[in-house]
Amino acid sequence: xxxxxxxxxxxxxxxxxxxxxxxxxxxxxxxxxxxxxxxxxxxxxxxxxxxxxxxxxxxxxxxxxxxxxxxxxxxxxxxxxxxxxxxxxxxxxxxxxxxxxxxxxxxxxxxxxxxxxxxxxxxxxxxxxxxxxxxxxxxxxxxxxxxxxxxxxxxxxxxxxxxxxxxxxxxxxxxxxxxxxxxxxxxxxxxxxxxxxxxxxxxxxxxxxxxxxxxxxxxxxxxxxxxxxxxxxxxxxxxxxxxxxxxxxxxxxxxxxxxxxxxxxxxxxxxxxxxxxxxxxxxxxxxxxxxxxxxxxxxxxxxxxxxxxxxxxxxxxxxxxxxxxxxxxxxxxxxxxxxxxxxxxxxxxxxxxxxxxxxxxxxxxxxxxxxxxxxxxxxxxxxxxxxxxxxxxxxxxxxxxxxxxxxxxxxxxxxxxxxxxxxxxxxxxxxxxxx
Amino acid sequence: xxxxxxxxxxxxxxxxxxxxxxxxxxxxxxxxxxxxxxxxxxxxxxxxxxxxxxxxxxxxxxxxxxxxxxxxxxxxxxxxxxxxxxxxxxxxxxxxxxxxxxxxxxxxxxxxxxxxxxxxxxxxxxxxxxxxxxxxxxxxxxxxxxxxxxxxxxxxxxxxxxxxxxxxxxxxxxxxxxxxxxxxxxxxxxxxxxxxxxxxxxxxxxxxxxxxxxxxxxxxxxxxxxxxxxxxxxxxxxxxxxxxxxxxxxxxxxxxxxxxxxxxxxxxxxxxxxxxxxxxxxxxxxxxxxxxxxxxxxxxxxxxxxxxxxxxxxxxxxxxxxxxxxxxxxxxxxxxxxxxxxxxxxxxxxxxxxxxxxxxxxxxxxxxxxxxxxxxxxxxxxxxxxxxxxxxxxxxxxxxxxxxxxxxxxxxxxxxxxxxxxxxxxxxxxxxxxx
Numbered sequence: 001x002x003x004x005x006x007x008x009x010x011x012x013x014x015x016x017x018x019x020x021x022x023x024x025x026x027x028x029x030x031x032x033x034x035x036x037x038x039x040x041x042x043x044x045x046x047x048x049x050x051x052x053x054x055x056x057x058x059x060x061x062x063x064x065x066x067x068x069x070x071x072x073x074x075x076x077x078x079x080x081x082x083x084x085x086x087x088x089x090x091x092x093x094x095x096x097x098x099x100x101x102x103x104x105x106x107x108x109x110x111x112x113x114x115x116x117x118x119x120x121x122x123x124x125x126x127x128x129x130x131x132x133x134x135x136x137x138x139x140x141x142x143x144x145x146x147x148x149x150x151x152x153x154x155x156x157x158x159x160x161x162x163x164x165x166x167x168x169x170x171x172x173x174x175x176x177x178x179x180x181x182x183x184x185x186x187x188x189x190x191x192x193x194x195x196x197x198x199x200x201x202x203x204x205x206x207x208x209x210x211x212x213x214x215x216x217x218x219x220x221x222x223x224x225x226x227x228x229x230x231x232x233x234x235x236x237x238x239x240x241x242x243x244x245x246x247x248x249x250x251x252x253x254x255x256x257x258x259x260x261x262x263x264x265x266x267x268x269x270x271x272x273x274x275x276x277x278x279x280x281x282x283x284x285x286x287x288x289x290x291x292x293x294x295x296x297x298x299x300x301x302x303x304x305x306x307x308x309x310x311x312x313x314x315x316x317x318x319x320x321x322x323x324x325x326x327x328x329x330x331x332x333x334x335x336x337x338x339x340x341x342x343x344x345x346x347x348x349x350x351x352x353x354x355x356x357x358x359x360x361x362x363x364x365x366x367x368x369x370x371x372x373x374x375x376x377x378x379x380x381x382x383x384x385x386x387x388x389x390x391x392x393x394x395x396x397x398x399x400x401x402x403x404x405x406x407x408x409x410x411x412x413x414x415x416x417x418x419x420x421x422x423x424x425x426x427x428x429x430x431x432x433x434x435x
Numbered sequence: 436x437x438x439x440x441x442x443x444x445x446x447x448x449x450x451x452x453x454x455x456x457x458x459x460x461x462x463x464x465x466x467x468x469x470x471x472x473x474x475x476x477x478x479x480x481x482x483x484x485x486x487x488x489x490x491x492x493x494x495x496x497x498x499x500x501x502x503x504x505x506x507x508x509x510x511x512x513x514x515x516x517x518x519x520x521x522x523x524x525x526x527x528x529x530x531x532x533x534x535x536x537x538x539x540x541x542x543x544x545x546x547x548x549x550x551x552x553x554x555x556x557x558x559x560x561x562x563x564x565x566x567x568x569x570x571x572x573x574x575x576x577x578x579x580x581x582x583x584x585x586x587x588x589x590x591x592x593x594x595x596x597x598x599x600x601x602x603x604x605x606x607x608x609x610x611x612x613x614x615x616x617x618x619x620x621x622x623x624x625x626x627x628x629x630x631x632x633x634x635x636x637x638x639x640x641x642x643x644x645x646x647x648x649x650x651x652x653x654x655x656x657x658x659x660x661x662x663x664x665x666x667x668x669x670x671x672x673x674x675x676x677x678x679x680x681x682x683x684x685x686x687x688x689x690x691x692x693x694x695x696x697x698x699x700x701x702x703x704x705x706x707x708x709x710x711x712x713x714x715x716x717x718x719x720x721x722x723x724x725x726x727x728x729x730x731x732x733x734x735x736x737x738x739x740x741x742x743x744x745x746x747x748x749x750x751x752x753x754x755x756x757x758x759x760x761x762x763x764x765x766x767x768x769x770x771x772x773x774x775x776x777x778x779x780x781x782x783x784x785x786x787x788x789x790x791x792x793x794x795x796x797x798x799x800x801x802x803x804x805x806x807x808x809x810x811x812x813x814x815x816x817x818x819x820x821x822x823x824x825x826x827x828x829x830x831x832x833x834x835x836x837x838x839x840x841x842x843x844x845x846x847x848x849x850x851x852x853x854x855x856x857x858x859x860x861x862x863x864x865x866x867x868x869x870x
Contacts, residue, residue, distance in 0.1 A: 042517045076537070082477045083544035091547070094555055095540035098533035102511070105530040109518035112526070120529055124559055125604050146603075168581075169560050 028193045029061040033183035037200045038257035039103045040070030049110035061151045065161040065183040068099025089134030093173045100160035107158050118156040123163035130164035130172045137172035142189045177238030184241045188248040195252050202256035203264035206429040207282035211420050214430035220265045228372040228406040229283045279373040279427040282420050289341040290366045295358030298330040306332050309347050315340040319401045367416040370408035383407050389426040463628045464496040468618035472635045473692035474538045475505030484545035496586045500596040500618040503534025524569030528608045535595035553591040558598035565599035565607045572607035577624045612673030619676045623683040630687050637691035638699035641864040642717040646855050649865035655700045663807040663841040664718045714808040714862040724776040725801045730793030733765040741767050750775040754836045802851040805843035818842050824861040
């Protein structure tokens with residue numbers, strides 16, 4: 001896939017493409033994505049037009065992806081709820097997709113008012129083909145022909161985020177935050193030099209600055225770290241978009257719509273990670289809750305018996321721990337989103353008898369704190385240091401889960417801020433200059 | 436084109452089709468169209484769902500076309516105007532088309548809530564192919580395959596009015612009131628038994644009941660009469676839709692969204708028109724204004740010299756009269772929409788010297804009153820009766836224009852109501868029982 005030859009064919013983005021890094025391109029191509037807050041009002045859309053204009057004027061081929069104007073998607077969902085308690089997913093997607101169609105046409109008008117030729121495309125107009133999973137569809141391919149032609153003619157191209165069409169031409173949406181995924185998919189298909197995600201923060205921080213005022217913007221972070229940071233609750237980017245960007249090697253940059261600055265570049269993991277700080281950031285999540293089923297007679301398949309009904313109810317679970325007590329009965333504890341707690345609890349209480357379980361207990365007052373860093377791989381003792389730090393603050397650890405580049409613990413929710421601050425200091429994140 | 440065999444192919448509605456009137460169909464097919472007022476709120480959309488449900492439950496295959504929720508199109512135009520004084524037509528159409536997309540998905544949800552299976556389609560999803568005249572596109576064909584399949588499966592099909600796509604997949608709109616045209620086009624392609632236009636009036640009246648309280652609803656009116664009534668200012672239906680229905684022999688019925696009743700059926704002119712009343716209705720239009728160019732040296736091509744610049748400015752004119760004075764100079768008078776008066780006046784003043792004209796005068800205080808009826812063809816003296824009636828009321832006639840089934844006069848605006856009432860009585864329209 002070589003941008004030099006133009007991509008005026010249907011490109012299957014299911015195939016990994018090799019970025020032609022050796023080639024020096026005279027004209028760069030950038031995909032910019034602006035979220036709902038960035039296009040939340042007439043004035044903000046005009047401000048986005050100015051930013052796009054600046055990129056275009058500098059000679060960069062510019063493709064823009066937009067979300068719906070802030071609040072519009074919720075307004076439409078609320079409207080739908082007045083007609084049906086559980087709106088038909090196909091019709092809901094047709095309804096919601098209008099939000100982005102409005103914002104892309106308005107941005108084109110704003111650009112045209114600045115003298116920039118611009119053209120908008122909905123999901124069906126550039127055939128953003130997806131599967132038929134309404135509300136959470138996955139992009140399968142994009143027909144870049146019109147976009148490439150327009151770019152070659154000097155136009156700015158504005159594509160509706162969040163939406164696509166399935167093979168029957170039904171309108172689909174990619175789920176909340178799906179515009180990020182659209183931007184990455186476009187960047188991949190067009191072999192863009194960079195995919196810039198404009199948001200209301202000016203980059204990825206070592207942790208949430210509202211909790212640790214000394215938190216520092218990272219100039220770079222690896223895709224792997226970013227995924228851990230995102231899934232742990234640093235809600236800068238939709239995790240699927242990050243995974244997608246990593247898979248297709250699309251350089252991703254998180255930037256602010258409101259403040260000029262370089263943002264944070266999300267890179268492929270390089271070979272230098274041994275040089276990097278052990279811990280790059282502290283992530284946390286207040287939205288988790290914990291469910292424990294106690295005293296189940298221990299036998300093979302016990303975990304499945306507990307978790308299958310939860311999964312069948314479409315409830316996602318996060319951390320799972322099973323342990324066997326002295327009396328040979330098993331306890332199974334898992335965490336899930338707070339919103340699903342009551343539903344999951346009632347499912348488990350309904351089957352507790354069949355399981356022979358003694359007790360089902362729910363705890364909504366927990367939080368998860370994680371330390372994340374690719375440097376962890378080459379350093380022993382990171383976990384011990386984390387546990388010691390928390391212990392010295394008198395914080396009890398309820399559950400632990402680890403990956404190669406992350407250690408996460410479940411603690412009482414009321415200690416969350418204390419834990420984040422202590423760990424941020426412990427790993428010297430306010431002063432680190434390695435990035 | 437025979438509905439019995441299914442219309443699951445691309446049907447070129449440019450060809451006249453012959454309605455298979457000899458065939459008795461076990462299942463009838465009806466296209467219903469509801470305008471902006473009828474879907475102007477959550478409750479009204481729910482009321483439309485009830486009407487559609489009733490049609491569906493009675494065993495009639497039902498296709499519904501909707502406008503945007505009342506006020507939505509204006510809201511979007513106002514939004515666009517904040518970005519550009521003269522928004523790009525392509526982008527404006529993309530923006531405006533969202534209005535219908537919202538209403539069709541909401542109606543489907545409302546129907547599903549009543550237990551009716553329903554599916555919405557945008558212009559691109561049923562390939563309502565149009566030319567590329569953004570803002571006033573003309574429908575070229577519709578792909579009825581999905582609609583036919585859905586109807587055969589027992590679904591209600593809900594199609595976005597007012598919109599289509601051109602051959603490059605650009606979204607187009609048909610212009611104000613274009614949903615009527617969509618409904619007629621669908622009825623034609625699907626060979627529907629009737630196209631029912633639901634609006635806020637319960638039918639076509641002999642004249643506006645606000646002016647003549649005795650005005651009577653007509654149970655039938657011919658297409659030709661309806662076109663004259665509509666173009667003369669009885670704004671019940673978009674004139675293009677009526678012409679279209681007449682051309683393709685689609686039985687059209689105007690009904691009320693709010694009051695049950697048979698409405699007015701718009702029929703092909705039948706052979707019985709000699710039995711019909713001479714005059715079926717009195718139409719009028721307050722929106723016209725008059726421009727007169729006086730004292731132009733009379734020579735061939737004078738009318739063109741006056742009117743070509745007006746036409747090039749996209750100003751439509753209605754009645755035109757040219758007369759030659761004793762001094763061999765010509766006066767040209769024409770009427771146009773009030774909104775265009777100042778612009779046209781300044782164009783003509785700009786060229787008055789070149790024309791050698793003595794004076795350009797504008798009059799915004801005129802109105803047009805017409806008597807309409809197919810019965811006129813077989814009756815002499817209709818015009819004389821009209822002029823005598825107006826004279827007896829002391830109303831001066833400024834201009835006259837006639838067609839086979841219409842006589843229209845321009846009078847001073849302040850006499851409009853008087854003229855309408857007098858003519859309504861003169862032709863005994865409050866008592867006519869011929870329909």
